[in-house]
Amino acid sequence: MFTWISALFLILALIAEILGTIGGFGSSVFFVPFAGFFFDFHNVLGLTALFHLSSNISKIALFRKGLDKRLLLNIGIPSVIFVIIGGLLSNFFNATFLTIALGLFLVAFGALFLLRPKLVIPPKKYPSIAGGAISGFSAGLLGTGGAIRGLTMAAFNLEKSAFIATSAAIDLAIDFTRSIVYVSSGYVNKSHLIYIPFLIIIGLGGTYIGKRILVHISQENFKRFSLILIVIIGIISILGIIFNWKIDM
Template sequence: MKIDVNIVFLLLALLAEIIGTIGGFGSSVFFVPIGNFYFDFHSVLGLTAVFHLSSNISKIFLFRKGLDKFLILYIGVPSVIFVVVGGILSKYINPLHLEIVLGIFLVALSALFLIKKNMVIEPNKQNSVIGGILSGFSAGFLGTGGAIRGLTMAAFNLEKSIFIATSAFIDFLIDFSRTIVYYQNGYINPDHLIYIPFLFVIGLVGTYIGKKILEKIPQDKFKTISLALILLIGIITIVKVFFWN
């Protein structure tokens, strides 16, 4: 049986990867809403995990000079644990309710940091662990947790190369873990495997293009752009739940 590849979907996936690289929180925050227009929710979760593996390998390679070991430990470890929990629960709970909560959460916090530009969250263990738990659980349950991790890390005022490299490394650990869970849940649909090679290439190309664009963005504007993108993601999430489901 011939399976057609949707070119528009692939172009939107490339755009999601470029914006996700610029924002520093990964492509899933755009890719998941886009994918939901073309596939069922559980299939989107499976595609997202595999797609992210390639894009995060690219980010780790391109931004390998910057890694924050503190955040890898205190955000990464809780994220990996709770992505497994979220991935398992996603099989039993309707995700629409948490999508609404996620959208409101992203809009409220990003707006707060955009308005209160001088507000800084102390880069301590407690804040890091909380951010890791929330982002990991959201990634497993909804397919996207990078925006929550982005909010946490943006508040820490990291230099942009460190921000992206650290976020990508943590995301890679999350994606590796949830890919196993999603496979066991039956989310890796054989009919959609034709997209995997395309998404792998898109992950590499999109990351490279995003890196080149990012090099032209001053450090003082980086945090504002990241938060503005997260605000937009929150609004899109809320609108999608109420009008496109």
């Protein structure tokens, strides 16, 4: 049964998709901590993977110009391999540990790029493979890895549409793979399946809205705002565990 709390969750999912599209970090960096206030962390992993499938299909459709095949191979293949490893390892950690780890990751990532905004990984084959592996592992274990992949891809100076489409294509392969791992691990609860159609619509609509906003706003300035928001969300996630902040659905 839907309540105002269910509506609040879906509104936050829409905000996460819009922010993730404009900031270039992917919606999971916002969606995972948002959803963590409503669901167990392992259930969040399952919902995130399914939500991302529709989100990335829409990104590819809207930003399909100039997919970079070389990056699809160098970053995509290790990402898919290591998302399986991260997803399987998530079975061995409880939700509290994973939530704290996610909060620390968000704070560290946001602070690093606020202090070093020009930081990039060298645009070479082996750093790209390493970046893909780390982003895939993070996506499998913590639910979000797009930020690390974005760092890796930024060094190649892709045109904006090509950057988003290539990242989304890699993410699509990651999400399809980890969805299988999460479903087999029991992370997708039958009672949560009612949200999937709404999340699919939100994935499409949020990407479209983000694209329209991106035309009228400086991506560099918005990234700074997004990074500050990521740090705040990370801190709130950690405090939520300490003070047991939870919203019952």
